[in-house]
Amino acid sequence: MTTAIPxxxxxxxxxxxxxxxxxxxxxxxxxxxxxxxxxxNFTHNWDGTLITNANFNSIAYTNAKGNLLSxxxxxxIISDIxxxxxxxxxxxxxxxxxxxxxxNSGLSYTTEIPTGSYNVSFxxxxxxxxxxxxxxxxxxxxxxxxxxxxxxxxxxxxxxKFINTSNEEQGFNYHAIRAVDNAGTNPTxxxxxxxSVDLGTITISANTEIEVQMNIAEWFKNPNLWDLNVFNxxxxxxxTAQIMMFDNGQSVFSLGTVSQ
Amino acid sequence: MQKRFxxxxxxxxTCLSCSSDDTTSYEPVPQPLTIPxxxxxxxxxxxxxxxxxxxxxxxxxxxxxxxxxxxxxxxTQACASCHAPQNxxxxxxxxxxxxxxxxxxxxxxxxxxxxxxxxxRFNWDGTALSLERQAEEPVENPIELHSNWxxxxxxxxxxxxxPELFRLAFKTTTITKELTTKAIAQFERTLISANSxxxxxxxxxxxxxxxxxxxxDVFLREDKGDCFHCHGNPSxxxxxxxxxxxxxxxxxxxxxxxxxxxxxxxxxxxxxxxxLRNLAFTAPYMHDGRFSTLDEVINHYSEGLQNSATxxxxxxxxxxxxxxxxxxxxxxxxxxxxxxxxxxxxxNPLYHN
Numbered sequence: 001m002t003t004a005i006p007x008x009x010x011x012x013x014x015x016x017x018x019x020x021x022x023x024x025x026x027x028x029x030x031x032x033x034x035x036x037x038x039x040x041n042f043t044h045n046w047d048g049t050l051i052t053n054a055n056f057n058s059i060a061y062t063n064a065k066g067n068l069l070s071x072x073x074x075x076x077i078i079s080d081i082x083x084x085x086x087x088x089x090x091x092x093x094x095x096x097x098x099x100x101x102x103x104n105s106g107l108s109y110t111t112e113i114p115t116g117s118y119n120v121s122f123x124x125x126x127x128x129x130x131x132x133x134x135x136x137x138x139x140x141x142x143x144x145x146x147x148x149x150x151x152x153x154x155x156x157x158x159x160x161k162f163i164n165t166s167n168e169e170q171g172f173n174y175h176a177i178r179a180v181d182n183a184g185t186n187p188t189x190x191x192x193x194x195x196s197v198d199l200g201t202i203t204i205s206a207n208t209e210i211e212v213q214m215n216i217a218e219w220f221k222n223p224n225l226w227d228l229n230v231f232n233x234x235x236x237x238x239x240t241a242q243i244m245m246f247d248n249g250q251s252v253f254s255l256g257t258v259s260q
Numbered sequence: 261m262q263k264r265f266x267x268x269x270x271x272x273x274t275c276l277s278c279s280s281d282d283t284t285s286y287e288p289v290p291q292p293l294t295i296p297x298x299x300x301x302x303x304x305x306x307x308x309x310x311x312x313x314x315x316x317x318x319x320x321x322x323x324x325x326x327x328x329x330x331x332x333x334x335x336t337q338a339c340a341s342c343h344a345p346q347n348x349x350x351x352x353x354x355x356x357x358x359x360x361x362x363x364x365x366x367x368x369x370x371x372x373x374x375x376x377x378x379x380x381r382f383n384w385d386g387t388a389l390s391l392e393r394q395a396e397e398p399v400e401n402p403i404e405l406h407s408n409w410x411x412x413x414x415x416x417x418x419x420x421x422x423p424e425l426f427r428l429a430f431k432t433t434t435i436t437k438e439l440t441t442k443a444i445a446q447f448e449r450t451l452i453s454a455n456s457x458x459x460x461x462x463x464x465x466x467x468x469x470x471x472x473x474x475x476x477d478v479f480l481r482e483d484k485g486d487c488f489h490c491h492g493n494p495s496x497x498x499x500x501x502x503x504x505x506x507x508x509x510x511x512x513x514x515x516x517x518x519x520x521x522x523x524x525x526x527x528x529x530x531x532x533x534x535x536l537r538n539l540a541f542t543a544p545y546m547h548d549g550r551f552s553t554l555d556e557v558i559n560h561y562s563e564g565l566q567n568s569a570t571x572x573x574x575x576x577x578x579x580x581x582x583x584x585x586x587x588x589x590x591x592x593x594x595x596x597x598x599x600x601x602x603x604x605x606x607x608n609p610l611y612h613n
Contacts (some may be wrong), residue, residue, distance in 0.1 A: 057526040072573050139495040140303040140378060146480035146493055159573040171573030173482075173489075183481065233576050234483045 037207045039110040040081070042099045043256060044074070047217045053102055059163060063220035067228040069162040069172070071216070075100040075143075076156035076176075078197075078212075079126050081111070083118040083204070091118075096126060098141065117203045120210070124249060125155030125194035131178060149236050150180035150187045155194060158219070162228040172232040174219060176249070179242035190239050193246040199255040211256030218252040219245065288315035288429055293375060296454035298462060298497050306375030306449070312392060312442045314449060317428040322447030324425065325440060327613040330415050331399050332359050333407035339398070339444065342368040345611045348538035349451060354549025358403040365515060367549035370542045372453040372605060373535065377502045384531045384547040385517045386504055391448055395441040409437040416440065453537050453605040454497065461599070462494055468599060475596025478589045485561070485583060485593055489574050490533045499537050499600055504530040505572040508565035508582075509546060517547065519570075529570050540601035554597060558590050 044051045046061050051071065059070045079096035097109040125131070131152035138144070143153050158174040179193045202210060220226035224244040235241040291314045293306055308314060325331065326339045342356040343349040349371035356368045366384050374382070380390050388394035398404040399412060416422040416435045423433040430439050460466035468476070478485040480493065490507075492499040504518040506529040513519075519528030531547040545551040551560065563581035565571070576583050585593065605611070 134302070134495070136302060136304045140376075140498075142489070142492060142496050142501045144488070144493050144495045146488060148477060148480055149482065161573055166579075168579070169569075170578070171571075171575060173574060184477075234486070236482045 034115050035112050036115045036204045037110060038113050038204050039108055039207070039209050040097075041209060041211050041256075042078075042107050042109075042214065043211055044101055044214045044216055047215060051101075051216060053104060056102070059161065059169070061217070063217060063226060063228070064222075065220065065225050065227045067162045067220075067226075069160050069228065071158070071160045073102045073157060073159040074216075075102060075106075075141075076158075077125055077138075077143075077153065078109075078122045079130060080123045081109075082121045083113055084121070085116060085118055096130065096135075098138065098143065100141075113204050115205050117201060120199045120202045121196050122199075122212075123194055123196055124253070125176065125178075126153060127194050128178065128192065131194070145177045145236065148185070148187065149183050150178050150189065152178060158216075162232070164232075165229050170228075170232060172228050173235060174245070175236050176245045177236055177242060179239040179246070180237060181239050183237040191243060191246075193242050195246060195249055197253040199253075202255070202258055206260055209257070209259045211258070213254050213256040214252055215254070216252075219248050222248060222251050224248050286431060288317045288431070290314065291316045291319055293449060293452065296452060296459075298454050298459045299376065302495050302497055303376065304378070307378060307380060308375060308449065309390065309392070312445060314446050315429060317425070318430070318443050318446040319450055321422075321425045321429040322443035322445065323613075325444050326447050330419070331407060331412055332405040333411065334359050337405055339395075340613065342404075343371050345608075346541070346606050348372060348453070348541040348606055349611075350542050352543065354544050356404070358401070359406050360403070362403040364401075364403050366547055367544065369532075369534065370538060371448055372451045372537065373498055374451065375449040376498055379502060381502075381504075381532070385521050386532060387521050391445040392438075392441045395444040395448075396437065412440070413437060451605075451611060453602045455604045456537060456600050456602040458494075458596075458599040459497065459602070462497070469595070471592055471595040472599050473596075474589075475592035475594065475599075478585065478593045479596055484589060485585065486574070486576065487536075487561075487593075490572075491536050498535060500533045500535040502532065504532055505574070506530045506568065506570045507561075508567070508571050508575050508578065509550070509560070511566040511568050513568070515548065526570060529568055536597055537600050538602055538605060539597055540603075541606055554594050555590070558585065558593055561585075562590065 056071050059068050061069050061071070063069060076099050077096050078099065081093040081095070083091045091113065093111055097106050099106045101107070135153070138153050143157070145152050145154055154175055154177055156174070156176040159171065161169045161171050164170040176193065179190050180187045181190055182188050199210070199212065202208070224247055226244070226248065231241050231244070293308070293314060295305065329335045329338045331338060337359050342351045344351055347370070350368045354367060355363045355365060357363050369384060374391055382388040382391060382394040388397065396409070399407050399409060413435050422435060426435050426439060427433045429443055457466050457468070461468050479487045490501050490503070490505055492501065504527065510529065513529045516528045518530040519525060539554060543552060543554070545554070545557050551557045561582050562585040565575055565578050565582045567578050571578065
């Protein structure tokens, strides 16, 4: 499946032009600004314990509130990876990548970038402009949000089960979308719930591998202590829950190992 | 640089055409799938195996084979016996009867839009990893066509027409199981359904009634039907995710479904989400045909769910039996679901013998 396609043609064009100039200068002097490959590897952990899809489907994790839970499905979008140089020039990769942990796809994303030192950031989910576009691959993956709930796409689908207060397994659907009120024919949007993740300064040279870690436990921890007995299903039209996800998401991602 | 590339390519092509002069210059006529606008507007292109391109002659051969009882050991049944065009290529019994009068354990799956099954797992349990391979099994299954491929190939080879039809489709008169299933798969890929009332509504060529629109709302609302997570949405007009879920039919399993294929107990009780297209023609429903009517299906999700270890976490209010739709919402939902049926699909002469 295609994992990345152009979104804003103008920006893409800008990037192409920028890269063209870069390659022109490369012709003149190889030492000035050569192209490198940056590969983002998305890994997942529970407070430091690595999680892959092999760890799915068993009640093996305890969140900060004390809910015992399992993970059965996890996929999410990162977009607009941005490299900002020390002179504040930005290269925005006007793409998105669907990380699908359940099916082991989209776990790596590779791009070419001029060698250099950059502040690297990306967007969790899709900004509102990108979220309003029509992506055939995301449609094919049934990642849509119905128009009555604001339209566009899920930012994340995180499904699993937890042990409820009746000591029974119960499903939860931690689905992050653009927060919406008044689900129906005229939905309204109380605040943005996509967010930017700043990975800090990274030196890109030759083939650079950049690990992006998601600590899944953080979705339940900070600043909102998440109780799955209260928030478990039907969270898409629940703007309170969406804003809590947005708040907790701020500390979910971090930079892992960077290797050349 | 570019000129040199063209020159080399031209030389290679010249050499290739020289060698083909020794045999024949005949080539089957390509017949790419006609992709409906409702699909090209919304979803990625279909999957066509590079080693089995669609051709006019291949599709025609596949159609003849699909309807021919020569594939069964006693000459009484064809693929079409259980996959009838008037039923959107399924039948109207809970499970299907084979040539020996024995019923199987699964409902015959309807056949349409198969080239858009991106993960290429076919059958209720995902046994077959391509459409070509799917066509192999029913021929030998003792409760289906109860034949064997050696016999089938011999019968086809001795037939007055088939060797020539295979030559036209595949440039050889030597018939094999692989070529036979390739032809059947080519025909099956042409079975495209994209002309329902809802398709035309999406394209701006039809209007829905208030009831049908209310039903769409029930379908899409996460706090009502929440059908869309597994069964598509107006932007995914396949109306299935083509994935495998345990939808709460049973507390214990007599049929393990996907679990019997993967050997993973976490897959027990999971079956492929069927498309919601053409429900008007495909009763009874579910992998074992246990529900005779759409009302029974809706009632199942509303108050009939059975809990089990592998039930999908998208299933809601399991302790209460399901999503608890009102009678009014059930009626709306049914009205909407019927807008996904495509009458032109079951009457299309291209799909009939």
